Amino acid sequence: MITRGHYIGEIIDELSTVAQQVAMRNRLGLTDLTVYAENFFRDILNVLLGSHLHNLNQERSNEPGLDLGDENLKLGIQVTSRADAAKVHSTLEKITGAQAAKFTNIVVLVVGRKQGSYTLDPTLCAPHHFGAGNIWDMDDLARKTVGLPIDALQKLHQLIRTEVARLKVELEVPNEEGKYPTSGYDRWEARITPKVGNGDAFIDYLRDEVGAELNDKETKEIRQALQKLGKRLSRLPRITREFLVMLYERKETGKSRRFQDAWAHALYSKVEREYRGADLKGELDILEHAGFVSIDGEDPYNYGPPEIGMRITFDSDDLAAQFLDFVKAKQLDLRKVIGTADLSVF
Template identity: 45%
Template sequence: MIARGHFIGEIVDALAGISERIEMRNRLGITDMSVFAEVFVAGLLNEVLGTDLKTLNDERPNEPGLDLGDSRGLYGIQVTASATSQKVRHTLGTLTAEQAKTFERIVVFCLGKKQGSYSVPGPFPHGVVFDEKADIWDFTDVARMALGLPLDRLQGVHGYVRQNTVRMLVELEVPDEKGVCPTNGYELWEVRPPLQVGEGTAYIAFYEKRHSKLDEAEQDELTEALLELSRKLRRLPRLTREFLATLIERREERDPRRDSRDFSIHLELNKVVREFHGDVKEELDLLVYEGLVDVDGDDPPELGAPEVFVDLTDCVALRECLVAFIEDRGLNVRQVIGATDLSAF
């Protein structure tokens, strides 16, 4: 009962918010609606009614009379910002004979608040049957329909509303006197971090102290690899960089029986899937695309579960001591990889 009340409460609040914003637009004389409004209503009613409504304007621009149609012919729906009696009569008057034959029921859906009563006398063209009390809907009617749904269906409605309400509210924003809306699409993009990368001298000195001298060509290769790593990290979304940093933090000891890759960082894939409460495949796909990880699921069963290999660079000299350098300098992986700050190198 708690879950049901929670779903219903959020659905009602979200739909009321949309209706109120449309009412404000109506009072300002802004009655034009974006195509997304029709798409939103189609998806909402599909969740509530189990229909397969699609926008008719996709197939035929400015479809007379109706905006949405059910593929099984159950409903033909006109979506309007304000449903006055005159608007309803006009909608019914523009129905074609084909529409009247195709759809069992014609509905006018009011995005704002519908009137308390209507005067829409028949008869209507092509023998259309229309009940002004039952066939004019608004979001309040949809909320009532949702009340009696089984819990799994109600959860589906809740998920759809929650996922699409913000976009709907943005579409309904009223522009200022310069025609600029409060929410700018450009501002929705994540800002990429600045390129922060050292010249490689500090890392080269650290490497040579531990291993052997690098000749000029090897130093140039390492410096270029460091720059390329920084570029790849900048191209990743922040959450993906943080996912990568955590893979490195949770790295496992190398198993010489199966890890033939020099200085690779690896983890068992199944552990990653269990421990990360997000879309592992999506994150790994982004990292594989940039050439920063590889997923190996083809090993023989006797060698254990599939693994994720983190290979940040093809430059062996950089890969060999990268994590050790970070730790030696008192840095941390989240700062270097997550925040793309390679300036200490």
């Protein structure tokens, strides 16, 4: 059983890591924070305080003085990476009359560590009843965490686990070449290069083993269809290609009531029950958009339950009709043929 101590420990560790990261940025003169960072701490504070803070900068770009506000609690917060008194004074100076009327409790939240003591200008602090106790940092948030009821603690723990990884990316420091440790480009799956034969083996199979009489137009269509098929498969995400393989491996053996002979088919309800992935609809949407599947559920009284039809290509009827038979006759592995877009044997 996960204990309060476990939740609190992980929350404090993550806040401490954020503080260290901000301190390093400050040493390099990088003191700016993104709207994402503001929203991250908005959500944390809403759990800690039971507040309904919203981002003032999303209503008006670069709202002067304050970043977050809850008019019911009359709480206004500036989120900053700077911990010096000059930043506090700058915040107080920028608070407008309208803001002062809405927010009588002003807090400066330092994303990092605040100073041990502050010498504040009384003339700036007095109108807002502001003192050193109104300056919070990550340690203050950690202390507020300890007293949370268990349901709020679990909510805060889940929030931080979900969002802190992105915040750390937002706070990364570029190297001398301006490159960041985490690259958005690296988060994309690389597309594979398909391997496609010239079609001779498949054409020979049709003529010699199936007994098909092919004219020049039909053989040209087969060769072109194979090239297009390789490209279409390579553009699918790997997981989606593997999903398509499984559809073929688990296809129904009987005749479809909804699709013609060139189509393989699977019972939709059976696929829905057997597939344990998180996004069945997403996989089918991708395949349907790419032209590999079609879903038919109309008129269940005459045609039975919905089916998923699979057709490997529309560019050649011969390739569509005999594709699976060729794979079986040549003892090929469908997981390699479709899963890795390897049509080199064709």
